[in-house]
Amino acid sequence: MPTSIRIRLFLTSLLLFACLALVADLSHGIDRTLLSFLEVTLCVVGAAVMTTILSRALTWRIERLRAFTDNLLDSAQLESPLPTEDYATHALNQSLRRMAGRIHELVESLSQESDRLDAILKSMREGVLAVDHQMRVQFANQALESALGLKASVTRGTPLVGVVRDPAFLALISEVVTTGAPATRRLQFAGGDSAVFEAHASPFAVPPHRGALAILHDITGIERLERVRRDFVANVSHELRTPLAAIRGYAETLLGGALEDAGNNRRFVEIIQAQAIRLNNIATDLLTLSDLESGRKDVEPGPVSVEDAVSTALFTVETEARIRGVHLIRGNVCDVMVTGHAIRLEQALVNLLDNAVKFNKPGGEVRIEASEGKDGRILISVSDTGTGIPSSDVSRIFERFYRVDKARSREVGGTGLGLSIVKHVVERMQGTIGVESRLGQGSTFTITIPPRSESRAA
Numbered sequence: 048m049p050t051s052i053r054i055r056l057f058l059t060s061l062l063l064f065a066c067l068a069l070v071a072d073l074s075h076g077i078d079r080t081l082l083s084f085l086e087v088t089l090c091v092v093g094a095a096v097m098t099t100i101l102s103r104a105l106t107w108r109i110e111r112l113r114a115f116t117d118n119l120l121d122s123a124q125l126e127s128p129l130p131t132e133d134y135a136t137h138a139l140n141q142s143l144r145r146m147a148g149r150i151h152e153l154v155e156s157l158s159q160e161s162d163r164l165d166a167i168l169k170s171m172r173e174g175v176l177a178v179d180h181q182m183r184v185q186f187a188n189q190a191l192e193s194a195l196g197l198k199a200s201v202t203r204g205t206p207l208v209g210v211v212r213d214p215a216f217l218a219l220i221s222e223v224v225t226t227g228a229p230a231t232r233r234l235q236f237a238g239g240d241s242a243v244f245e246a247h248a249s250p251f252a253v254p255p256h257r258g259a260l261a262i263l264h265d266i267t268g269i270e271r272l273e274r275v276r277r278d279f280v281a282n283v284s285h286e287l288r289t290p291l292a293a294i295r296g297y298a299e300t301l302l303g304g305a306l307e308d309a310g311n312n313r314r315f316v317e318i319i320q321a322q323a324i325r326l327n328n329i330a331t332d333l334l335t336l337s338d339l340e341s342g343r344k345d346v347e348p349g350p351v352s353v354e355d356a357v358s359t360a361l362f363t364v365e366t367e368a369r370i371r372g373v374h375l376i377r378g379n380v381c382d383v384m385v386t387g388h389a390i391r392l393e394q395a396l397v398n399l400l401d402n403a404v405k406f407n408k409p410g411g412e413v414r415i416e417a418s419e420g421k422d423g424r425i426l427i428s429v430s431d432t433g434t435g436i437p438s439s440d441v442s443r444i445f446e447r448f449y450r451v452d453k454a455r456s457r458e459v460g461g462t463g464l465g466l467s468i469v470k471h472v473v474e475r476m477q478g479t480i481g482v483e484s485r486l487g488q489g490s491t492f493t494i495t496i497p498p499r500s501e502s503r504a505a
Contacts, residue, residue, distance in 0.1 A: 174263035180256035360396035378416035
């Protein structure tokens with residue numbers, strides 16, 4: 048109890064006793080009834096005064112304690128003074144301070160953990176969504192907003208139906224909120240960039256009710272790889288079926304008696320041989336493509352002469368060009384060095400020249416040139432006067448087994464893997480390849496390769 052209050056109580060008691068003594072001295076001359084009235088009045092007044100003093104003292108203490116407890120989460124409040132301590136309040140004050148310290152530490156720990164969890168969820172590549180029992184958004188990270196194609200951040204408390212319009216996703220969340228059982232679904236949001244997601248939703252406790260937590264995994268790459276694998280298997284099966292069917296058919300014909308047919312047996316064997324060569328070419332190109340796509344480095348890349356690679360490639364396709372009546376023209380070829388594998392660069396140039404020759408017309412021309420660009424990069428171009436490529440097919444010609452003219456390609460013995468091999472060879476040399484084509488007028492393929500540090504050959 049404060050000293051001032053103690054002094055007040057002491058003075059009030061003295062005053063009360065003095066009044067009682069005064070009344071006692073005067074009692075001889077005062078009527079007994081009046082005396083009793085004065086005594087009662089003094090007692091009431093004294094009790095009222097003491098009650099007021101004690102009430103104010105108690106109220107003052109309660110207000111100080113209430114102010115202290117109201118601000119327990121404020122670290123500065125921990126050092127604020129409590130009511131004056133004495134033997135009756137010392138234990139309570141110390142207990143309040145200890146409790147305040149522990150509560151503050153607990154709140155700080157929870158706050159740090161919440162910030163850490165919030166940072167982890169926001170940085171996740173997977174989309175994360177939490178909703179309450181009324182399907183109102185409680186949390187949504189940036190990855191989810193990107194997956195849904197939202198331009199603005201989702202505000203907490205927003206109804207989910209105002210954020211997501213996909214009925215399958217809404218049904219998934221509603222099912223988990225209603226049943227409390229986890230669920231998984233594959234989704235592709237309308238109006239998006241054709242991305243495919245696998246959504247995992249599970250119950251999420253939002254006391255006193257149950258909400259749902261959904262995580263979106265982007266499986267677009269996996270889906271694309273699976274589609275490529277299916278297409279690859281189908282294409283390989285189709286490519287192998289034709290020569291195998293021919294080999295089997297002519298072999299059965301020979302075994303069925305055509306061996307004795309002197310006029311046709313040799314032709315049948317030549318067809319079998321041609322189809323076997325085609326099978327071998329497909330297998331060889333598949334192995335080459337597999338090796339290029341694996342990223343394995345069998346030997347360290349070294350200096351390669353562009354001029355030597357061009358000369359070797361021209362020599363390789365010279366016979367085929369002469370048979371088809373196509374003129375090979377060697378334009379200006381600069382004598383520079385690039386980094387890579389000579390056999391790979393030669394293979395890429397042979398594939399480009401071979402296509403230019405086979406898909407040309409009799410009397411047509413195929414020109415190859417190599418020059419140094421303004422930025423120092425090496426440009427190798429192969430131009431032809433052939434059939435050209437439709438604009439709708441240009442973006443797909445580097446895909447495995449893709450053919451613009453399937454009948455013509457099989458007729459000339461193409462495997463459909465040549466341009467895909469060229470693309471991988473060029474990319475391994477840190478280069479790029481592009482194509483310009485006009486239907487009926489011809490095509491130009493241009494390879495761009497960075498030069499070797501010691502660029503020019505001696």
